Amino acid sequence: MQPELLAAGRYTLRLRREPSLSIFPVLGRRDAAAGSFWGADRDGGARRHEGIDIFAPRGTPAVAATAGYISRTGETPLGGRVVWLADAEHGEHLYYAHLDKQLVVPGQHVRAGDTLGLVGNTGNARTTLPHLHFGVYRSGQGALDPLPFVRRAARPPSAPAGPDRRGEFVRLRTEAVLRPSPESGQNIAIQQLIKAL
Numbered sequence: 001m002q003p004e005l006l007a008a009g010r011y012t013l014r015l016r017r018e019p020s021l022s023i024f025p026v027l028g029r030r031d032a033a034a035g036s037f038w039g040a041d042r043d044g045g046a047r048r049h050e051g052i053d054i055f056a057p058r059g060t061p062a063v064a065a066t067a068g069y070i071s072r073t074g075e076t077p078l079g080g081r082v083v084w085l086a087d088a089e090h091g092e093h094l095y096y097a098h099l100d101k102q103l104v105v106p107g108q109h110v111r112a113g114d115t116l117g118l119v120g121n122t123g124n125a126r127t128t129l130p131h132l133h134f135g136v137y138r139s140g141q142g143a144l145d146p147l148p149f150v151r152r153a154a155r156p157p158s159a160p161a162g163p164d165r166r167g168e169f170v171r172l173r174t175e176a177v178l179r180p181s182p183e184s185g186q187n188i189a190i191q192q193l194i195k196a197l
Helices: 188-196
Strands: 034-036 052-055 061-063 068-076 080-087 092-102 115-119 131-138 142-144
Touching (some): 080 115
Antiparallel strands (some): 061 115, 080 092, 092 131
């Protein structure tokens, strides 16, 4: 960002990353409960994992991560009992698999946080601990990594301490050369400059 030519002023810009889905898809869990991630090998490398697995006790509610309508439910050999939630606002389809029980029907409208089913290990997950396989699909793009849609941002770092010299002319008390230090790969000269102020 740059102010208008010859304009003066002080500006503070803060950026914050938030997940685009308003609710985490397993009640009472956070992204730390994910134990199997996007792109991991499946079936001896024959296919890739197109989602994340969120581990939770059997029967934990799997909830709507956003408002939408149920486009499909059913049972498949891989996914077991599945629910598809259409997010019409963003053009995405959310996939909930390995459910122990489905609690919605096709055509049903749901709000963010409504229970869609219960975590289980149906389908090809019957030999694993109960978990929700959660996937995000977008028309024309196929499967997307769902972790960025649900991961919470880390706590932002605190503002640096010291005098605020923005907008001021400063004069160095000692000579400083601005160039990277080959020994460390870091810009030690910048640190020396700051100490010289």
